[in-house]
Amino acid sequence: MRTNLLTVNEFEAAARIIRVGGLVGIPTETVYGLGANGLNPLAVDRIFQAKGRPQDNPLILHIPDPSWLERYCQDIPKSAWQLAKRFWPGPLTMILRRKSIVPDVVTAGLDTVGMRCPAHSVCRAVIQAAGVPVAAPSGNLSGKPSPTTARHMLDDMDGRINAILDGGDCQVGVESTIIDLTCRPPRLLRPGGVPLEELQAVLGEVEVDPAVVRPLDEGEKPRAPGMKYRHYAPKAPVTVVRGDPLRSAQYILDHITASYWEGVICFNEFAHWFEDHPVEQLGGSLDRFEHARRLFRALRAMDENGVKHIWAQCPDTDGMGLAVVNRLNKASGFHIVDA
Ligand code: AMP
Ligand code: MG
Secondary structure (H helix, E strand, O other), rough: OOOOEOOHHHHHHHHHHOEEEEEEOOOOOOOEEEEEEEOOOOHHHHHHOOOOOOOOOOOOEEEHHHHHHHHEEEEEOHHHHHHHHHHHOOOEEEEEEOOOOOOOOHHHHOOOEEEEOOOHHHHHHHHHOOOOOEEEEEEEOOOOOOOOOHHHHHHHHOOOOEEEEOOOOOOOOOOOOEEOOOOOEEEEEEOOOOHHHHHHHHHHEEEEOOHHOOOOOOOOOOHHHHHHHOOOOOOEEEEEEEEOHHHHHHHHHHHHOOOOEEEEEOOHHHHHOOOOOEEEEOOOOHHHHHHHHHHHHHHHHHHHHOOOOEEEEEEOOOOOHHHHHHHHHHOOOOHHHHH
C-alpha cells in the first residue's frame, strides 16, 4: 500500500478514505491520530493491525461537536456537559457509558467509551465531512513515542495506511487527558493536555488512578487498559532524573560518561553543559507547556541520532508537568533517580 501525504486543502479526500473504510493519519492539537470510521468494525480492526496494537486496548471516538455525544453515549451525567462546555473542543477525553451502536472492537468489549471533541480545525473539518465519528489512537507504532509531526507519523506508518493529512506540528504535544465519569468521584485515568487542577476546578474532588503515578503491580488491572503497556519508548534506555532543575542537571553532569552516545534531554538553561553530547532542549525549566510540546520530538530525535543511553531532566508535576512526568516515566520503564 502506498501512503499518500495530503495537504490541508485535501481534507475532503481524507474524509472520503475514512468513509469507505480506509485509514488516515489526522492532525490534532495533541498528537497525530490514526483515524478510521468508528462505526465500521472492519475499518477499526485495521487500526489495530497497522499499529500492532493489542486488541484489549480500546480507542477514543472523535466527534466534531458535543451534541454528537448523545448518539453514542447513555446515562450522560451533568458533569460531562459541564466539562464539554469548559474544555471542548480541546484535549479532554471523557469515559462514558456507551450505546450499543458503538462497535465492540472500538471499546475492546467494555460497556464504556472514550469520547473527545478535538480543537484542531482541520481535524474537525475531516470528521464533519466524513459524517461519522472517527475512532483514533495515536498514530505511532505500538510502544513508540506518539507522532507530533506528519513526518514522524510517516516514519512509523509508511506503507501501512492510505494517507496522512499534514496539518503542521501539534500544539499540545502530549495526548488528551482521560477522565472517567462513570464512577464517583470522577477518576483521572491519564494526565494530558488539560491539567488536573483545571478539572478539579470544575468537578471538585478527582481521584487519580494509581497507574498515572506508579508502575502497576503484577496482576493489578488498570482502568485504562492502555496504561499497562510499555509506552512512548525510544530504542535507547532512558534514565529520568528527578529534583530541582539545578540539582538534576548537576546529577547528569556527574554521572554521564565521556561517550558521545549518551544523549541528554534537558531544560534550555543547561544545554551548554552537555556540549559534547547529543542534546534535545525541552524549553525553559518553568515552561511546562513547552516541555509537553517538545517531549516526543526529543525522544524521537535521540533515536535518529543513534544514541545508546538517554538522560532526561524531569519537571515537577504541577499543571502540564503531570502529563510530561507520566510520559517520561513510562518511556523509561520507571527508571527514575532522585538528584
Ligand atoms: P491512544 O489513543 O493511543 O492515546 O489510546 C487511547 C487511550 O484511551 C488508551 O490508554 C486506552 O486504554 C484509553 N481508553 C479508551 N477507551 C477507554 C475506555 N472505555 N475506558 C478506559 N480507557 C479507555
Ligand atoms: Mg497511544
